[in-house]
Amino acid sequence: MRRVSSQQDAEEFRLSLRMEANRRSRRLAQGMELGVKSLSNHLLGCLAITALLLDPSNLWGSESPSIFDPATPQATSIRSLFWLVILITGVIFVGVEGLLAFFLYEYSRKKSDPNAEPAQVYGSIPIEVAWTAVPTLIVFVIVMIVVRIEYEVKADAETIPANSIPLRIRVVGHQWWWEYNYFEYDGKPLSMTTANELVIPVGEEGVARPIMLTLESADVCHSYWVPRLSGKTDLIPGRVNELWFETKLAGDYVGQCAEYCGTQHANMLLHVRAVSPDEFEKWLSDQASPAADDPAVAEGKKVFLSETCVNCHTVQGTPAKGRVGPDLTHLMSRHTIAAGMISNTPENLRDWIHDPQDIKPGCLMPAFRLESSKMDLLVKYLGSLK
């Protein structure tokens, strides 16, 4: 192809090659334009199938905390942004892969004279400018949308709906459990502490109940992530972060620590229970009351107070004031123990106190290995902490 006799002919030949290349690239551009239209139709179909797959209720009937199954306006905004970016990048993806497949098929060496070299095309400034400018425009559009969603989702005085009843909670990350200090609801100060299970009220038509979380850490970095409620925000020692969301859907939401924080990072689970405002207020008043003091379990209480339990745990109304481990004042109101790892049954509680390392290796609670009679009394006492 490139065999030419004289210098002049070579120039002419070069010119014709370049024109051919330009023609081809123009045809390519037109083809792509058509292709994109029909592709976008196909893509919508594919997206529908993917959406079906990603919606866990359609699939395994499990309780996947899917970010495509949001329960708050915040998580919904993020989902819509995600779909939009998937759509834009999906079109690019299909275009590039299609082109790659087409070129591999069309320009396979087997199809043509294997010995002659093809025409050499060194480049084209107009084409380069075109495929620099178009992605730049796309990037510009994405940045604009990101800014918009950013304002929609992030904590900010004016984004919190007027006529709302905020609940303010301080969340403290510990290796490997969560501490919750409820300190304000509906403008009134509160002073109660619980652990691992967050109970929140749902909003109603016209009355929003935003949950305002203040995030801190007692030791290393953690991250608060309940995918159906909001994106994650880190808990960093020495810093105070904020996170807020609101929901109108009652239900249980799960998540877990999302920043590696040491041995039991995997079992620093999050449970959020969203309940009706009435139920929430009842729960709140129960929690605010001091610990039950049932004379029937006085023996067990004595065991609790005489062992080293009190160094780490608090039970309101007793001398136990430790703050290293979870507050046990209303332990029985929680569904799980060991930061969500196992359900809160007397047997589990017994096994846990006997040797937590057996259930959650590496956790910071030592094995007690109490004699059986003492253990019975202790578990009975803890069982009375309704």
Added chain:
Amino acid sequence: MQSAIVDNSTETRMATKPPWTVYLHDYITTVDHKKIGILYILMALVFLVIGGVEAILIRWQLFWPRADIIPPKLFNQLFTMHGTTMVFFVGMPILIGLGNYFVPLMIGARDMAFPRLNSLGFWATFLGGMIVYFSFLAGDPPDVGWFAYAPLTEKTFSRGIGTDCWATGLLVSGVGTIAGGVNFIATIVGLRAPGMTIGKVPFFVWTILWTSAQIVLAIPPLSAALIMVLLDRHLGAHFFDPQTGGSAYLWQHLFWFFGHPEVYILILPAFGMISEVIPVFSRKVLFGYEFMAAATMGIAFISLGVWAHHMFTVGMSRPMEIGFAASSLLVSIPTGIKMFNWLATMQGGKIRMDSPMLFACGFLGVFVFGGLTGVMLAAVPIDWQVSDSYFVVAHFHTVLIGGTLFATFAGLHYWYPKMTGRMLNERLAKWQFWILLIGFLLTFGPMHISGILGMPRRIYTYPPDRGWDIWNQVATIGALIQAPSFVLFLVNVIGSRWWGKPAGNNPWNAWTLEWATSSPPPAYNFNEVPVVRSRRPLWDLQHPEDPDWKYEGEHA
């Protein structure tokens, strides 16, 4: 070592074949850039096997929910060592090794600018790897994650020797990496053949130049931060300990100021190899060399200003978040330019699907996907959801395996004949490619989904009611499928060294200077310093009637 061979031959009957100790001594004391390059590559392949075994163990534990195969602490040590190994002792050494071997050859030089510094660079990297792995012998490998967020690295939380080994090892290997970077810059700037202006260097050389610039800018901040960690741990400093007025947040900035350029250190040479392989196997000149070159510089500069996109969840101010989102999205533009130029190079060519091209096409097909999930991660609110989830794990393995590893395999298959004088077995290479591709897709495809379903990274186990089991099981099966592809590769590399077909000087009919000398090249590479007039000197030789230098740089 020359004299050792001579002495040996005079006093024993093994006149033609000196004992293995002579070769060993030769390799240990060598300052020849080709031998050092091979040392780098061999070291990287050994660590690749170790890191791969760690990955398989990780996947094995995650096959069932609440599995009890690998205890939590060991699991955390495995993923820490896996990440550290793959980034510092596989990715960088294999790219630096290929650069070491081929940069001087491609620019018509007889060696690197500073051969002794070159040797120091390799041995420091090697020593660093040994120090990090010494922690296994000491019974306490690090379990802080490869980015080792403070204050987990403080004495309070990591009492053992593991974190010390980790920090010291990376510090020492960093010295080697910086030495390599400086040496590349000096070599490329100072030792090009007559006529090879800086605008006429082969594209791989150009990408190594900018990778080296990034090494010189990005590794020192890491070294400084590692020294600070060691000061905290041993001399009572409080840089990263919030309990005593230090800042855990500071570590994140320092680490990622290194960490993000690092991923471009790992990808730019990959781009360079793809830009060598695609033209040769499409039989066409690289389309838009100048734009590709500018895009490389663009990536090198922009990537210095995107680090905080690893930190969108730390509670930054809004202007910071939007700024870093915009700069991160900006990187996709030069990367896109490269993708389009490679496709345009293939367009109208005569594509030959030999193993290097197969891997290059695998790179194109997979890397574009990883690049596009990168766009999703740069959009801040999406990142709030998927950051630190398996979606991120899927993303960076797609760009590092689909990008760096596939491109490295393309490069290794392309240059193996030059390094050994023998061809690799094409059939084994093709089996390797397809097994790797299928295993790769099965491993990392499902991870996007488990991430979207809320699975965080770095968890040693997960509850059974989350709907994550199936995706983890597919991923584990994928990892098991990938494993034999690496075995095939090692078999091919070792076997072809002795039984491969002789390659000749230029088996692929390629156009850059390394193919002008014998395979393997003699000591000091070229008998005569070649004179260069274009980016494809061998094309000019083959086509004296129509040489490149008539057309380069004049297209419009």
